[in-house]
Amino acid sequence: QSVLTQPPSVSGAPGQRVTISCTGSSSNIGADYDVHWYQQLPGTAPKLLIYAASNRPSGVPDRFSGSKSGTSASLAITGLQAEDEADYYCQSYDTSLSGSVFGGGTKLTVL
Amino acid sequence: EVQLVESGGGLVQPGGSLTLSCAASGFTFSSYEMNWVRQAPGKGLEWVSYMSSSGSTIYYADSVKGRFSMSRDNAKSSLHLQMNSLRAEDTAVYYCARDYDSSGRFDYWGQGTLVTVSS
Numbered sequence: 001q002s003v004l005t006q007p008p009s010v011s012g013a014p015g016q017r018v019t020i021s022c023t024g025s026s027s028n029i030g031a032d033y034d035v036h037w038y039q040q041l042p043g044t045a046p047k048l049l050i051y052a053a054s055n056r057p058s059g060v061p062d063r064f065s066g067s068k069s070g071t072s073a074s075l076a077i078t079g080l081q082a083e084d085e086a087d088y089y090c091q092s093y094d095t096s097l098s099g100s101v102f103g104g105g106t107k108l109t110v111l
Numbered sequence: 112e113v114q115l116v117e118s119g120g121g122l123v124q125p126g127g128s129l130t131l132s133c134a135a136s137g138f139t140f141s142s143y144e145m146n147w148v149r150q151a152p153g154k155g156l157e158w159v160s161y162m163s164s165s166g167s168t169i170y171y172a173d174s175v176k177g178r179f180s181m182s183r184d185n186a187k188s189s190l191h192l193q194m195n196s197l198r199a200e201d202t203a204v205y206y207c208a209r210d211y212d213s214s215g216r217f218d219y220w221g222q223g224t225l226v227t228v229s230s
Binding site: 002033034036038040044045046047048051052057087089091092093097098099100101102103104105 | 146148155156157158160161170171172173206211214215216217218220221222223
């Protein structure tokens with residue numbers, strides 16, 4: 001059971017828009033700690049995709065965007081492409097655990 | 112170019128010990144906080160431990176507290192994870208990750224090293 005809750009899977013056709021939710025609590029996202037998102041392609045290490053809820057590192061396409069409200073955050077991907085098929089993880093800090101926490105991960109399938 | 116290269120993984124019996132290392136290059140290692148994150152086969156990411164840039168502050172996940180010990184050698188730009196009393200549930204790929212700005216933003220990750228705990 002992960003501290004941050006994500007849907008196990010989402011899917012969409014090429015060109016469509018999908019969103020992935022990340023629900024936390026008052027000891028992590030709700031405590032105003034930053035939320036970050038990672039993309040993990042099959043067989044590779046995770047890659048930082050979105051940081052501090054809505055910022056993209058250099059090189060990440062603007063098709064990826066993030067937002068945060070209250071105890072939740074979300075990742076949106078527009079103009080789905082086949083290469084977006086991957087696992088996506090949200091992450092924050094939890095004050096009661098004194099450490100980082102990850103969501104359980106969401107597998108994105110591009111139909 | 113920032114690089115993190117883990118080593119030391121392998122097969123170990125339950126109750127055994129193993130030490131992982133992470134060699135850093137391409138940045139001023141002593142200026143950054145570092146973390147270990149693991150991923151069991153077919154499972155999600157699990158944060159394992161954190162160390163401040165000076166090494167004076169360390170945090171561990173409850174699942175490894177008392178069994179794992181994190182250390183760093185800033186002179187050699189290296190990070191280590193001493194793992195004792197290993198259990199089957201510690202089987203995972205272990206990644207070292209750089210913490211960009213103390214917000215938990217892991218901006219660079221190594222390629223990972225596989226630890227298998229089995230008899």
